[in-house]
Amino acid sequence: MATSIVESLKSGGKKLTKARKAILAVLEQNALPITAAEVHEDLVKARTNVDLVTVYRNLAMLQELGLVNAVGFHEGQMRYEVVHGRAHHHHIQCRGCGKIIDLMLCPLKKLTKLIEEQTKFAVDGHALEFFGWCPQCR
Amino acid sequence: MATSIVESLKSGGKKLTKARKAILAVLEQNALPITAAEVHEDLVKARTNVDLVTVYRNLAMLQELGLVNAVGFHEGQMRYEVVHGRAHHHHIQCRGCGKIIDLMLCPLKKLTKLIEEQTKFAVDGHALEFFGWCPQCR
DNA sequence: CTCCTAATTGCAACTAGATTGCATTTACCA
DNA sequence: TGGTAAATGCAATCTAGTTGCAATTAGGAG
Numbered sequence: 001m002a003t004s005i006v007e008s009l010k011s012g013g014k015k016l017t018k019a020r021k022a023i024l025a026v027l028e029q030n031a032l033p034i035t036a037a038e039v040h041e042d043l044v045k046a047r048t049n050v051d052l053v054t055v056y057r058n059l060a061m062l063q064e065l066g067l068v069n070a071v072g073f074h075e076g077q078m079r080y081e082v083v084h085g086r087a088h089h090h091h092i093q094c095r096g097c098g099k100i101i102d103l104m105l106c107p108l109k110k111l112t113k114l115i116e117e118q119t120k121f122a123v124d125g126h127a128l129e130f131f132g133w134c135p136q137c138r
Numbered sequence: 139m140a141t142s143i144v145e146s147l148k149s150g151g152k153k154l155t156k157a158r159k160a161i162l163a164v165l166e167q168n169a170l171p172i173t174a175a176e177v178h179e180d181l182v183k184a185r186t187n188v189d190l191v192t193v194y195r196n197l198a199m200l201q202e203l204g205l206v207n208a209v210g211f212h213e214g215q216m217r218y219e220v221v222h223g224r225a226h227h228h229h230i231q232c233r234g235c236g237k238i239i240d241l242m243l244c245p246l247k248k249l250t251k252l253i254e255e256q257t258k259f260a261v262d263g264h265a266l267e268f269f270g271w272c273p274q275c276r
Numbered sequence: 277c278t279c280c281t282a283a284t285t286g287c288a289a290c291t292a293g294a295t296t297g298c299a300t301t302t303a304c305c306a
Numbered sequence: 307t308g309g310t311a312a313a314t315g316c317a318a319t320c321t322a323g324t325t326g327c328a329a330t331t332a333g334g335a336g
Contacts, residue, residue, distance in 0.1 A: 015283060015332050036322080051286050056323060058284095074210045074265065076294080077322060092259055101257060111245050115268060119239060121230055123270035127212065130253060132261040153303050153312060174293080189315050194294060196313095214323080215293060 001025070002084050005067055012065050022048040023058050024067075024082070032100045033071040033079035033091065073100075073129055092130035096137025103130065139163070140222050143205055150203050160186040161196050162205075162220070170238050171209040171217035171229065211238075211267055230268035234275025241268065 001024060009016060026042040027034070034042075036059055040052045059080050062068035071079045073093045079100075090103045112123045139162060147154060164180040165172070172180075174197055178190045197218050200206035209217045211231045217238075228241045250261045 013283080017284065017332070019285070049286095053287080053324085054285060060323095070212065072210055072212045074208065074216065078212065092253060092257060092261070094259065095262070101259075103253060103257070105249070105252075107245055107249050111243070112268070114243075115230060115241060116270075119230060119241070120273045121232065121239075121268075121270040122276055123230070123268055124233070125269040126267065127269070128266045129264065130250070130259075130261055131263040131265070132254075132259040135258045138260055151312080155303065155313060157314070187315095191295080191316080192314055198295095 001028075005084055008065050008067055014061065014065070018048075019050040019054050020058055022046070022050055023055060024062075027068065027080065027082045028084070030081070032102065033069075033081040035077050035079050037077070039080070071129070072127065073131075090128045090130070092132060094134035094137050095131055096133055099134050139166075143222055146203050146205055152199065152203070156186075157188040157192050158196055160184070160188055161193060162200075165206065165218060165220045166222070168219070170240065171207075171219040173215050173217050175215070177218070209267070210265065211269075228266045228268070230270060232272035232275050233269055234271055237272050 001021065005024065006016060009020075014020075022043055023039060026039050026046070029042070030038075036052065036055050039059070040050070040055050043050045043055070059068060059070075063070055063080070067083055068080050069083050071081065071091060073079065073091075075098075087104065088106055090106060091100050092103055093100045106128070108126055108128065112126070115121065116123050139159065143162065144154060147158070152158075160181055161177060164177050164184070167180070168176075174190065174193050177197070178188070178193045181188045181193070197206060197208075201208055201218070205221055206218050207221050209219065209229060211217065211229075213236075225242065226244055228244060229238050230241055231238045244266070246264055246266065250264070253259065254261050
């Protein structure tokens with residue numbers, strides 16, 4: 001596991017438990033954002049006994065520490081991906097098969113400034129997802 | 139109610155029921171996206187007896203017809219707004235008080251073309267929400 | 277190395293948002 | 307005005323996620 005992650009946990013007063021290591025390992029093995037249930041499935045497959053509740057609690061905690069990023073596609077559930085060493089990016093999901101792919105771009109830096117001027121909000125984040133039909137489902 | 143809405147319903151083989159009219163009226167009275175529960179609350183206040191299930195079913199149907207737009211702020215519930223006569227736009231929500239305001243802009247037309255070239259997806263929509271702190275919560 | 281304590285975990289119960297099955301009612305066209 | 311497909315209400319159900327609590331564990335102090 002990356003040193004930066006261990007550091008972040010420590011400075012947050014968090015322990016490096018077996019469950020936590022396993023959850024982070026699963027997230028690092030998945031290039032694309034996965035659901036809590038999928039994290040749990042992978043843990044079971046890897047013969048690692050971690051309760052689904054523990055998965056939820058750790059995902060929430062890792063999000064607070066900024067180690068994990070939550071992504072929503074309006075599916076009725078959230079998806080999660082590790083932040084560690086990856087550039088800020090967005091996703092596109094196929095409306096047919098649900099396939100997700102990474103988009104290594106973000107057009108919103110300039111726009112954020114404009115919005116701050118217009119609304120007087122202090123903007124500190126955004127959610128941007130694209131939807132469409134992949135070549136197979138088209 | 140706008141003629142265009144009545145037309146859309148008819149050509150979709152949908153009836154103009156009392157419940158449906160009331161739900162559309164509530165949505166038209168709310169400038170900002172509201173939840174199914176809030177729609178239901180407004181109906182109760184207006185002494186219109188419509189079951190929450192009927193609200194859910196109609197919101198889903200209106201969305202399919204493209205008359206209503208679903209917006210998600212990762213709150214664990216969806217919000218809905220009428221499309222009728224409003225330009226495509228996005229929103230910003232305060233992380234403190236949950237206040238939402240409209241942003242009458244969208245920077246994504248050009249980007250959509252680029253994504254289609256890069257991914258071979260046929261892009262047909264996107265979700266873009268901003269988060270931050272409003273002047274009162276800052 | 278051992279002990280202590282706060283952090284973490286698992287289990288069970290619970291919550292909230294949303295969906296489904298089915299019998300009854302309603303819109304609307306012939 | 308009657309027939310019928312669409313729509314509704316109610317109750318039951320589902321799924322994602324959360325909470326309370328007793329038992330366990332990581333990891334620093336001594």
